[in-house]
Amino acid sequence: MCSSSRRYQDILAPRKTECSNFMWASRQLNPQVAFKQAKKPSPQYHKDEVVKCPKIQELLITLSEKEQVTKEVLEGRVRNILDEIGYNKKLKVVRWLAVVLTKICNRICSGIYLNEDAILQLKSQMGTCPVIFVPSHRSYADFILMSFMCFTEDVAIPAIAAGMDFHGMWGMGTVLRDTGAFFMRRSYNDDHLYWTTFKQYVYQLVTKGDLPLEFFIEGTRSRTNKSLTPKYGLILMILRAFFLSQVPDVLFVPINISYDRILEEKLFAFELLGIPKPKESTSGFFKSLSIVKEKFGSIYFDVAEPISAKKFFGPDLDRTLHNLQPIHMQEITDYEKKLIPSLAHEIVYKQQKHCIITTFNLLAIVLHNNLTSGRNLLSVDEIIDEILGLKKVIEKFGAYVFMDDPRKCVLEALEVHNNFVRVNEEGKVTLVWDEIVVGKVNVSKLKAHELSEKTITFSVPFMLLQIYINPTLHYFVDLAVLVLIVKHQRAQSQDELFANYHFLRSLLSQEFVTFNTREKMEFTSALAHAVDLNLLSRNQELYDLGENKQLEEIIYNCIDCFIFTYFVVCSVILELSRVIEEKTILAKVQEEIEIKINEGKGFIHPYSLSLDTITNCLNALAGQNVLTKSRKSGSVTYEINDTKVLFIKNRLEQYVTPAQVLQEKFESVQLHLKNKL
Amino acid sequence: MEARKPVLNQKNEAVIRVKSAVPKNRQDLLKWNGWGYRDSKFIFDSAANEVRFTGQRYPIGDLRLPHLMGWVKENFDVDFSKPKKAQEVPPEEKFPKPQISPENLARITNLDISYSLKGLDRLIRAHGQTLHDIYTLRTSFFERIPDIVVWPTCHSDVVKLVRLADESDMVVIPFGGGTAVSGAVECPTGESRTIISLDTSQMNRILWIDRENLVACCESGIIGQDLERELRKLGFTSGHEPDSYEFSSLGGWVATRASGMKKNLYGNIEDLLVHVKMVTPKGVLEKNCQVPRLSCGPDFNHVIMGSEGSLGVITEVVIKVRPLPKCHRFGSIVFPDFEAGLACMREVARQRCQPSSIRLMDNGQFKFGMILKPESSYLGLILDGLKKFYVTKIKGFNVDTMCVMTLLFEGEEADVKAQEKKIYSIGLQFGGMPAGQTNGERGYMLTFVIAYIRDLALEYEIVAESFETSVPWDRALVLCKNVKEVIAQECRSQGIKYYMINCRVTQTYDAGCVIYFYLGFNHRDVENPVTVHEILETKARDEIIACGGSISHHHGVGKLRRRWYAGTVSQVGVDLYLATKKELDPKNIFATNNLIKAKL
């Protein structure tokens, strides 16, 4: 996608100038529906249809014989389940929420940007088949903002798949339900009746509903601000209707929502370290909202072109397989299940490519590099220069940087993030450590190791900073891997390079979501970019490091800390017993890293403590059958294949930054820290 | 002059020599490059600036159709000032020379069977009635046409011809009425052997009628309207009325597994057929008795039915006949929407109380039917007026969703009354309202007339075609919706702005129904309309099959739908068919290439 062709409108702007938001919110609506039905279906109609459908009815007959309960009792149970699940639609609530939301946004946001052309184009395509909105998930605000955006653009507000944690929030659950949310219990419970009902409900909405559907393919909010590996459950439920030819097609609309500042940033930083989050309670949620005095900058929606399931699967999909037997008895085939990952990954890929890079993302990279590479801290003017340089590079990769007047943008970014990045007395931009106060932690609620308060205080600003670096990494990661390889192993041929790339990239496949089918392509393109940017140079058949040392350093620093954690994970599990609980590994790895951080022998990036990274590593290893993952009554255990782990550990070791370099870094960071701490 | 000298058959009855409505020289009466009678066609009268239907053969003949033009303009953006006239009949020297050796020609001449080598005779037997066929006739030429046309007059003529062809390695393509819409009649391109078109039209006697058992033995070339006319004279009917029955032949019906409008009362061709003879290179395939049913291994009648000219020539068929019904009444019911109408159809089938015919037009077809109303019968009936009429008179009906069911009842007066009562009461349960006999009758009449409209459409850059399928009840609605959506999508991606896709349910069964689609589009913006149409129809068929529908309910496979044959019958099925083919026709002289491309 050509980044220069992207255009965004601030949909909040008219709200700021109009004299009454109330008039706007109560305007006559004529929303574009997704799949026009002969008669407009009501929320209750959907529930009734689910109860009536042959699949449920036949299940009830079987169950009633098995459990010796009357069918009526069971039907009551299904109705209760449906009442727990089902969405509602109360226009009054929607309008009221629109007003409240406008008020809040006007106060704390400078703008809500949207590529409106894409919405117009999409609207012209809607009406004839189910349309599924698939936004990235970085914040609870995603839910409401999506609906707000639809309301503004006169698109029917979707039925949204939400987790049960919302359901529990008093008041909020009802409000969300009234604006179209339907609720899904967490998986890992095998209540057959519940799941059959839930699946049927989704099927009903897809085949007979007129509203768009919305779900988060990443399954949960990404705490790290980078994409999560897609989950396949809901998308499969949705596609069922297409596989069975009960709808002509399904359009998936990947949407990226980028934030200048994520509402939950602090919570996430804590969570990544393993410090328990307060249970999602209404008070907790509002507490995060009550910071209405703070500024959150802008929010950016980028709606990608819809992906037609029909076109995507093309002739690979033989739908005639379901021609025999009644529809309700049809089961999705294994082959169809195998098709899901490619589509799910495509959606995530599109979400990534449609992200908006903010000024602060670039500022975070520059600042991070200065802090960890012994550079001098920079003044605002200097930092603008570096940001502009970086902007050019990242734009080469197709990124869109939202920045008109650099100075204005940088100052605004500093204002928005002044909770942890500030200009110090000497006029230099730096991290702020002193204002993070960690309360008493309830040990029993810890997810992993109990970090010392000193470690936490030191780490949190780095975690926050990394959260804002992360969204840029999918542009850099392939390049970074190449630089890493050549830097640690010296010049090599393209084939060798690819072999090493393949090793690292597959290991990092959960960390920086990628799908194996794209590997070769991405390698080739990264290599071309690397040469082009003079990161690598080609000497006859061999690739060596190039002259662009500045960029090399930046890029290298981007994934350094990930490699380190992966290495520690491998080392740690080798020392543990053959079968271990996940929690033990998490704690052990964190403990190990904390020791290293405090040893004072070298700079260990605090982000290495991230539980997310550790789990990604474990999942990647499990994906390669190095570990065997199993789940028993809610807790995850791994069985370890020592030989394989050892092999990976040894191979990884070559890429870990040598002690001497770490020592230099340590001194530089200490220097900066001393000024502040 | 009909039967010069009464011939007696084995049963000592007079053979009925039928004087066909269609002459041996077909082109004298029928269009050489379009549908039906030469005198009957839609024309645009530029002086009056309106469209008319010419001739007196059909009830709308010579009446003004004042609503049609506006509708066509609006829906197809047609420019009536620029007609695209079809090419003239090519002069004799333009036709490819017949590829036949003098020896083979001499052998045919020796058989004393009428034949022709004339270009036009060969050309009009080189095709059926697909869009591709007609478009080719109007604008270019077929890659391959028959080299010689022969007109056998009886079973033994056919036996001689088939033996000769087999001995001299010539290809035989049976030709009945030439109404096939599957490409079945077309010559296989790339066939280097001599191709004989075996026209059955002169083999059209009714050999005998068995009043006790209510069956008649007919030669296969008899066409529908002749058969009905002759039987009626004697107080009988076959009850087999495919929409093409004016021109299609008994042999063609058997060879394609045809289905008639009144199958609910009389049955499809497989229900009507009691005995059949097929001449193959290996001899004649037939049974030794004329019994109502037989338990005797696999039924080889089903090898003959649907053989599409690829296994042999059907020469004589014994079919059931019925006494003419005393009472014959049309009817119609309007429904608020297609879903309701379909639900009603399903219920009627569930209760097995279908009248002779029951059909359901969707909203598009309902409207189109209204558009074709001649002025003389309805004053100022434009759609807006209609809107008012229905919205006010029939409360709650939306002109843009409503649809109509047409009905035909036959039987004793009392039976018809009882049937009507039952159907209308079921209709009521589904929100339907009786809408009168004339609407019903018009519906059936239009069926015959609509076939003529394509010829006019082609003059104004609109191509049109129909296709059909059968589908289980539970999948019918979704199938209709999905096919319409696929066509819409595909038109969009082909850059077609003006198109029409609508459908009707034409038959009901215990386990499902038949859906018939009409597709038309303005091809101004596409390069090759026929190719684009083929793409659209292919996508539609893929979708039909994905939705649980069939390759065809009655049009057959021919060459057009070959690509779905193996998928439908399994590879074992293909091999079984090929084995049969190899056994009956080892030299592949019936090289029609229908069903599968047979390289034996």
Ligand SMILES: Cc1cc2nc3c(=O)[nH]c(=O)nc-3n(C[C@H](O)[C@H](O)[C@H](O)COP(=O)(O)OP(=O)(O)OC[C@H]3O[C@@H](n4cnc5c(N)ncnc54)[C@H](O)[C@@H]3O)c2cc1C
């Ligand atoms: C306007 C229109 C409406 C139609 N409506 C219907 C309908 O309602 N129901 C329906 O079933 N079909 C319908 N059709 C399709 C077509 O009329 C039927 O397939 C019909 O049975 C073909 O008969 P025919 O005599 O015209 O055969 P042809 O078109 O001449 O031949 C069809 C195939 O049968 C073979 N064949 C013909 N005669 C013999 C024979 N004696 N022995 C062996 N093979 C033979 C030919 O070689 C060819 O392969 C319609 C077609 C049109 C154009």
